[in-house]
Amino acid sequence: MEIKSIFITAIKALWVNKTRSVLTMLGVIIGVSSVVLLTSIGTGLQLYIEQQFADLGANTLFVVPGNPFGDGGGLGNHETAFIESAQGKIKRRYLDKILRDHRDIITDGAATGYSTGEVKYKNETKKITLLGVTANYETVNNTEAVKGKWFTKNDEERSKRVVMLGPKVAEELFGKIDPVNKQIKLEGQNYRVAGVLETKGGFGGPSFDNYIFLPLNTLFDDFNSELIDNFSFKIKDETLINEAKKRIENTLLGENLDKDEFSVFDQTQLLETISSILGILTTGLGAIAAISLVVGGIGIMNIMLVSVTERTREIGLRKALGATPDVILVQFLFEAALLSVAGGMTGVGIAYV
Amino acid sequence: MSLLKLKNVSKHYQIGDITIKALDDLSFEIKKGEFVAVMGQSGSGKSTFLQVASMLAEPSSGSIFLKGKNVTNFDEKNRAHLRNKEIGFVFQQFNLLAKTSALDNVALPLLYSGDCEALRIKKAKEMLDRVGLSDRTKNAPNQLSGGQQQRVAIARALVNNPSIIFADEPTGNLDSKSGAEIQKLFKKLHQEGKTIIMVTHEKYIAKMAKRLINLKDGKIVSDKKI
Numbered sequence: 001m002e003i004k005s006i007f008i009t010a011i012k013a014l015w016v017n018k019t020r021s022v023l024t025m026l027g028v029i030i031g032v033s034s035v036v037l038l039t040s041i042g043t044g045l046q047l048y049i050e051q052q053f054a055d056l057g058a059n060t061l062f063v064v065p066g067n068p069f070g071d072g073g074g075l076g077n078h079e080t081a082f083i084e085s086a087q088g089k090i091k092r093r094y095l096d097k098i099l100r101d102h103r104d105i106i107t108d109g110a111a112t113g114y115s116t117g118e119v120k121y122k123n124e125t126k127k128i129t130l131l132g133v134t135a136n137y138e139t140v141n142n143t144e145a146v147k148g149k150w151f152t153k154n155d156e157e158r159s160k161r162v163v164m165l166g167p168k169v170a171e172e173l174f175g176k177i178d179p180v181n182k183q184i185k186l187e188g189q190n191y192r193v194a195g196v197l198e199t200k201g202g203f204g205g206p207s208f209d210n211y212i213f214l215p216l217n218t219l220f221d222d223f224n225s226e227l228i229d230n231f232s233f234k235i236k237d238e239t240l241i242n243e244a245k246k247r248i249e250n251t252l253l254g255e256n257l258d259k260d261e262f263s264v265f266d267q268t269q270l271l272e273t274i275s276s277i278l279g280i281l282t283t284g285l286g287a288i289a290a291i292s293l294v295v296g297g298i299g300i301m302n303i304m305l306v307s308v309t310e311r312t313r314e315i316g317l318r319k320a321l322g323a324t325p326d327v328i329l330v331q332f333l334f335e336a337a338l339l340s341v342a343g344g345m346t347g348v349g350i351a352y353v
Numbered sequence: 354m355s356l357l358k359l360k361n362v363s364k365h366y367q368i369g370d371i372t373i374k375a376l377d378d379l380s381f382e383i384k385k386g387e388f389v390a391v392m393g394q395s396g397s398g399k400s401t402f403l404q405v406a407s408m409l410a411e412p413s414s415g416s417i418f419l420k421g422k423n424v425t426n427f428d429e430k431n432r433a434h435l436r437n438k439e440i441g442f443v444f445q446q447f448n449l450l451a452k453t454s455a456l457d458n459v460a461l462p463l464l465y466s467g468d469c470e471a472l473r474i475k476k477a478k479e480m481l482d483r484v485g486l487s488d489r490t491k492n493a494p495n496q497l498s499g500g501q502q503q504r505v506a507i508a509r510a511l512v513n514n515p516s517i518i519f520a521d522e523p524t525g526n527l528d529s530k531s532g533a534e535i536q537k538l539f540k541k542l543h544q545e546g547k548t549i550i551m552v553t554h555e556k557y558i559a560k561m562a563k564r565l566i567n568l569k570d571g572k573i574v575s576d577k578k579i
């Protein structure tokens with residue numbers, strides 16, 4: 001008997017028992033669509049984050065206290081604790097020194113410190129993260145104002161009480177009202193809203209959209225803090241990144257800082273760390289989905305087994321009429337393969353939609 | 354020359370410690386064109402006899418010759434080919450494929466003998482015509498009466514032009530009217546020269562055969578011309 005007629009026989013057998021065939025496919029459909037969905041969510045997230053970093057520009061260097069990229073590479077509890085203790089070691093004036101000493105290759109630099117506080121506008125109050133930044137944060141970190149204008153270097157040097165609002169904060173405090181030049185209260189003090197920033201988004205964790213930005217000096221003065229969270233530097237050219245990194249390190253070491261008390265890194269390093277975390281996440285999601293695929297597969301096996309038992313009469317009859325064991329086996333293999341392929345493709349289709 | 358010959362054939366079923374001798378050292382011979390009726394009490398081994406003689410079941414011992422050829426030790430594949438080409442089977446429960454048209458049911462053996470689709474349809478139509486069902490080719494078994502279903506089964510048994518037709522109580526599930534129709538059909542087949550072995554409980558049906566075998570405890574106790 002030709003393979004083609006066995007194939008047609010298998011299709012007919014599936015067609016005759018449509019309900020059973022569809023039920024069997026269901027397991028595979030669910031399994032495959034969840035594998036495709038979950039892994040593509042993971043990969044999508046990774047791509048999204050990489051895109052976000054690409055926006056930052058490849059010629060940016062960061063300085064943070066402590067050594068988060070220590071031997072393990074990840075941010076363990078041990079390292080975070082160490083960053084806390086090393087936090088006070090980086091001083092505002094180092095920024096100016098680095099900018100002055102390496103003017104030839106570093107075009108600009110911004111510093112960030114943070115605190116938390118309560119913000120109040122009319123009757124709306126909210127606990128909030130306050131980010132103290134130098135005025136050039138706008139250009140160094142590519143964060144533009146969509147309403148109003150960034151505060152100036154002058155504002156920063158004089159510790160003026162002006163703020164930039166993250167878009168979420170603006171929305172929550174002001175709703176439809178234009179916040180520019182309105183007065184808000186931070187921990188009881190009056191501040192003028194200079195502008196609202198563009199949306200940066202965030203991935204579940206803290207988002208810049210929820211922050212209030214104010215001049216670094218204002219933060220230091222009003223919130224009794226001296227802590228620098230990070231420096232970011234714009235380098236003239238991508239090719240000079242390593243040179244700049246070395247020079248910044250040397251300058252900081254020259255200021256009596258220990259090797260462990262700060263780190264200089266570019267975004268590729270940061271990206272690698274985040275990517276590796278996301279990679280694990282994607283694998284995890286994939287594994288979960290794979291489990292449902294296995295369950296789907298077992299479902300198919302189970303139903304095929306049931307149907308073989310159920311169909312012993314049919315098999316017996318076919319054999320009595322001259323079907324060899326090979327022919328019967330091939331017919332059932334075709335049926336199973338057809339169900340898996342059809343189920344798999346439907347699953348991919350569903351996931352795609 | 355004999356068409357089919359069973360020589361000292363036994364069929365034993367082992368259930369736990371008990372061995373059931375369904376066929377016990379049985380010898381039998383049938384010539385071309387004969388019509389043999391097989392009778393005997395329930396459990397006497399009639400169905401087993403038919404299964405072994407038709408290559409559906411293997412004997413525990415003894416030999417089987419078909420057209421003078423020893424087919425006892427054929428493997429499953431060759432037995433399947435043999436059943437397909439040489440043997441037609443009619444069962445008490447019709448055994449048609451559900452939700453499948455009469456035509457496709459009749460054509461099924463031809464599928465396994467490798468005929469092309471056009472030929473399968475042509476032959477199956479001829480056979481349905483021969484059993485008087487040319488106007489029911491598209492009906493599925495559940496759209497046919499019991500007698501009609503059994504006629505489809507007979508058409509299926511005939512479609513590959515086999516040497517012998519085995520029938521195990523073909524009228525057992527039918528009322529007397531449809532039973533009589535089936536009986537007539539077998540009589541006609543016999544007149545056309547077909548070789549038939551039929552198990553039956555009814556004396557009057559056995560009467561249309563030319564030879565009657567009585568089985569008891571897996572042995573032939575009488576074998577006479579009628």
Ligand SMILES: Nc1ncnc2c1ncn2[C@@H]1O[C@H](COP(=O)(O)OP(=O)(O)OP(=O)(O)O)[C@@H](O)[C@H]1O
Binds near residue numbers: 373396397400
């Ligand atoms: N697959 C089997 N396993 C075990 N014993 C079996 C099997 N098939 C048949 N037997 C036994 O073999 C003996 C003969 O059975 P068989 O079916 O040939 O009887 P029968 O003459 O056809 O009976 P009936 O007229 O009721 O159909 C019985 O005792 C039966 O129990």
Ligand SMILES: [Mg+2]
Binds near residue numbers: 399400521
């Ligand atoms: Mg029986």
